[in-house]
Amino acid sequence: MSTSAITTTSPSSKISVRGLRKSFGSNEVLKGLDVEIDEGEVVCVIGPSGSGKSTFLRCLNKLDEHTAGTVIIDGFDLGDKNVDLNEVRQHIGMVFQHFNLFPHMTVLQNIMLAPVELKKESKADARATALKLLERVGLFEKADARPAQLSGGQKQRVAIARSLAVNPDIMLFDEATSALDPEMVGEVLQVIRDLAAEGMTMVVVTHEMGFAREVADRVIFMAEGVIVEEGTPAELFGNPQQPRTQDFLSKVL
Amino acid sequence: MVPLLRKLNIFRAGKFAVAMTALLALGGGFVGVSAAAASQPVQPQTAVAGETYIIGTDTTFAPFEYRKDGELTGIDMDLIRDIAAIQGFTVEIKSLGFDAALQALQSNQVDGVIAGMSITDERKLVFDFSDPYFDSGVQMAVADSNTEVTGYADLAGETVVAKRGSEGETFANSIKDEYDFTVKSLADSATMYDDVKAGNSVAVFDDYPVLAYGINQNNGLKSVTEKEQGSSYGFAVNKGQNPELLAAFNTGLAELKGSGGYQSILDKYLEQPAPAAASGFFGLLTDSLPALMKGLGLTLLATGLSILIALVLGVLFGFFKVSESRVLRGLASIYVSIFRGTPLLVQAFFFYFGLPQLTGQSIDVLTAGVLTLSLNAGAYMTEIVRGGIQSVDPGQTEAGRSLGLSYVTTMRRVVLPQAVKIMTPSFINQFVMTLKDTSLLAVIGFAELTYQGQQIYAANFRTGETLLIVAALYFIVINLLTLLSNKLDKRFNK
Numbered sequence: 001m002s003t004s005a006i007t008t009t010s011p012s013s014k015i016s017v018r019g020l021r022k023s024f025g026s027n028e029v030l031k032g033l034d035v036e037i038d039e040g041e042v043v044c045v046i047g048p049s050g051s052g053k054s055t056f057l058r059c060l061n062k063l064d065e066h067t068a069g070t071v072i073i074d075g076f077d078l079g080d081k082n083v084d085l086n087e088v089r090q091h092i093g094m095v096f097q098h099f100n101l102f103p104h105m106t107v108l109q110n111i112m113l114a115p116v117e118l119k120k121e122s123k124a125d126a127r128a129t130a131l132k133l134l135e136r137v138g139l140f141e142k143a144d145a146r147p148a149q150l151s152g153g154q155k156q157r158v159a160i161a162r163s164l165a166v167n168p169d170i171m172l173f174d175e176a177t178s179a180l181d182p183e184m185v186g187e188v189l190q191v192i193r194d195l196a197a198e199g200m201t202m203v204v205v206t207h208e209m210g211f212a213r214e215v216a217d218r219v220i221f222m223a224e225g226v227i228v229e230e231g232t233p234a235e236l237f238g239n240p241q242q243p244r245t246q247d248f249l250s251k252v253l
Numbered sequence: 254m255v256p257l258l259r260k261l262n263i264f265r266a267g268k269f270a271v272a273m274t275a276l277l278a279l280g281g282g283f284v285g286v287s288a289a290a291a292s293q294p295v296q297p298q299t300a301v302a303g304e305t306y307i308i309g310t311d312t313t314f315a316p317f318e319y320r321k322d323g324e325l326t327g328i329d330m331d332l333i334r335d336i337a338a339i340q341g342f343t344v345e346i347k348s349l350g351f352d353a354a355l356q357a358l359q360s361n362q363v364d365g366v367i368a369g370m371s372i373t374d375e376r377k378l379v380f381d382f383s384d385p386y387f388d389s390g391v392q393m394a395v396a397d398s399n400t401e402v403t404g405y406a407d408l409a410g411e412t413v414v415a416k417r418g419s420e421g422e423t424f425a426n427s428i429k430d431e432y433d434f435t436v437k438s439l440a441d442s443a444t445m446y447d448d449v450k451a452g453n454s455v456a457v458f459d460d461y462p463v464l465a466y467g468i469n470q471n472n473g474l475k476s477v478t479e480k481e482q483g484s485s486y487g488f489a490v491n492k493g494q495n496p497e498l499l500a501a502f503n504t505g506l507a508e509l510k511g512s513g514g515y516q517s518i519l520d521k522y523l524e525q526p527a528p529a530a531a532s533g534f535f536g537l538l539t540d541s542l543p544a545l546m547k548g549l550g551l552t553l554l555a556t557g558l559s560i561l562i563a564l565v566l567g568v569l570f571g572f573f574k575v576s577e578s579r580v581l582r583g584l585a586s587i588y589v590s591i592f593r594g595t596p597l598l599v600q601a602f603f604f605y606f607g608l609p610q611l612t613g614q615s616i617d618v619l620t621a622g623v624l625t626l627s628l629n630a631g632a633y634m635t636e637i638v639r640g641g642i643q644s645v646d647p648g649q650t651e652a653g654r655s656l657g658l659s660y661v662t663t664m665r666r667v668v669l670p671q672a673v674k675i676m677t678p679s680f681i682n683q684f685v686m687t688l689k690d691t692s693l694l695a696v697i698g699f700a701e702l703t704y705q706g707q708q709i710y711a712a713n714f715r716t717g718e719t720l721l722i723v724a725a726l727y728f729i730v731i732n733l734l735t736l737l738s739n740k741l742d743k744r745f746n747k
Contacts, residue, residue: 061655086657089655089657090656094655096652100646100651102667102671113666114658117666118657166657
């Protein structure tokens with residue numbers, strides 16, 4: 001619980017999680033997780049629904065507050081009341097299953113909101129950045145559209161552009177393709193793939209096993225609030241050691 | 254602040270001393286009074302000279318008080334104004350209704366009441382009365398078409414109506430067992446007469462001059478008994494308060510009686526006037542419109558002020574309700590449950606009559622009315638705001654917060670713009686409700702539209718037509734405002 005925990009993490013750790021527990025009332029969802037993630041590492045989290053994958057992800061930017069243990073992001077202890085959470089969150093982009101675009105704003109306004117409100121950029125600069133980001137996700141021509149006018153895949157690409165606008169060095173993806181029609185999954189995965197190639201530190205909660213195998217540096221398998229097994233995609237998918245991992249993979253692969 | 258207070262105290266003490274002299278001198282007749290007054294160099298004329306007194310009265314107790322062409326007139330009004338002129342003080346008349354006037358007097362909202370009030374032993378316990386200025390009596394009347402009831406004996410098994418707290422009620426109750434009838438009480442004469450005309454009651458017991466005046470105005474009734482020897486009317490002040498005003502009234506009354514001015518006032522109102530020719534509906538419309546428009550203005554003023562304050566309260570407590578602090582949430586919940594859990598009418602009575610009795614601080618009727626309506630509407634607004642904020646997908650807040658935006662910024666830029674859109678129809682609804690609720694303020698004598706309507710039909714007894722005009726005015730205004738609100742809603746919340 002002490003802030004001196006920082007010194008015990010390895011120097012290259014971007015994310016350091018120790019003994020993470022999270023309860024909702026009497027229901028303990030996370031039962032002590034230990035995870036170290038290095039800079040530039042792409043970690044995919046897989047597992048059956050209800051295993052605590054999303055809660056784990058949400059504890060990394062304190063959308064859910066952990067009950068016990070430490071979560072240290074970029075050297076900031078999220079359990080420390082003196083840490084400016086809004087500052088830390090600008091380093092962590094998050095992409096949600098249901099996009100959560102702001103429906104009363106245009107695509108461009110969605111992307112420009114945070115940089116302008118946080119006074120990181122002037123309006124003109126924010127606009128230029130936003131257009132560049134839109135180009136990058138292939139939606140330059142949708143700048144003035146409203147979210148309601150976009151397809152699911154387009155919405156998710158805008159959401160990714162929006163979280164990139166504050167220039168984060170960590171990206172969290174919470175089942176980013178689960179709410180999409182199958183034909184739109186590819187376009188979103190491509191954007192994530194590109195980000196991985198650029199060296200972004202990423203934690204990706206996903207049901208896309210093929211994608212995890214292709215993109216991940218490391219795969220974590222979670223079940224019932226604990227990390228059952230982790231390893232490189234080749235190890236975890238090719239030669240799972242634990243019976244629960246084997247059982248899960250036999251059902252989804 | 255301090256010099257002003259001191260000045261007030263000196264002023265009050267002076268007033269009190271003069272009043273005491275006046276009271277002492279009263280025993281010795283007026284020569285004494287004028288002598289005492291003359292011997293006071295500070296107050297050149299009388300103890301009350303230059304003062305302004307607020308006098309409460311009934312809304313309509315024709316011919317003692319009623320409105321003619323929008324102006325309060327009648328025996329009581331002429332008397333108090335003439336006496337004020339003689340004694341050199343100023344009166345501000347508040348037309349509150351009989352019950353309300355008495356309550357206002359008890360809570361020192363008014364300095365005196367002149368409302369055709371009988372002097373009774375019971376009332377003497379709480380008020381100080383002047384010398385009697387009119388000898389009244391109770392009389393019974395029935396509908397013009399009624400040929401069956403000609404005396405008390407015909408009332409067996411029937412219901413009669415009397416004015417709440419009046420001599421008529423006391424008299425009716427005193428004989429109801431003997432003649433086997435039921436007594437129902439209503440608040441004002443016009444309503445009682447309508448009750449009889451509508452057949453809900455078979456007869457009405459009312460003070461004879463009032464009844465005579467109404468019959469004269471073609472109110473559709475006829476008197477069938479002789480007047481019962483009744484008590485006398487007096488002017489009242491709160492027990493122990495304003496003795497100088499009471500003394501001045503007595504002196505002025507005696508002077509008026511001596512000069513013949515008193516008799517000419519009585520003649521003016523009680524001498525049988527020719528039955529008023531009933532004007533048509535459009536005549537009524539043009540006659541009543543100026544007063545109704547004045548009322549409508551006050552209705553809109555009270556609505557506008559109340560809604561603005563309610564909006565502030567609603568936003569404040571609405572945010573409290575969704576806040577993370579248990580104390581703030583509790584505070585908001587208590588506020589909402591108090592004002593949603595009690596009737597608006599009770600709240601209005603409380604703020605106008607109850608609060609001044611508790612605090613000793615009088616409150617004017619617009620303030621009390623707006624206080625009532627805004628606190629009441631604010632409670633509903635709180636729920637609207639809470640509901641609006643909570644109906645916005647929590648994912649929106651999460652998205653805002655995950656971008657590093659603060660709670661306030663997320664609220665302001667992300668949640669509220671969406672919540673306001675959801676809330677707007679409910680706001681418009683509350684606006685209309687509050688506008689209609691202003692009509693309840695008529696009971697505390699706030700001169701809004703409904704009150705003005707009551708004033709008009711109380712004097713002309715054309716209840717149905719008058720209420721139709723009043724309702725039409727509400728209907729037009731509310732629908733115009735709703736139309737406008739919806740237009741604005743569409744324009745800004747697409």
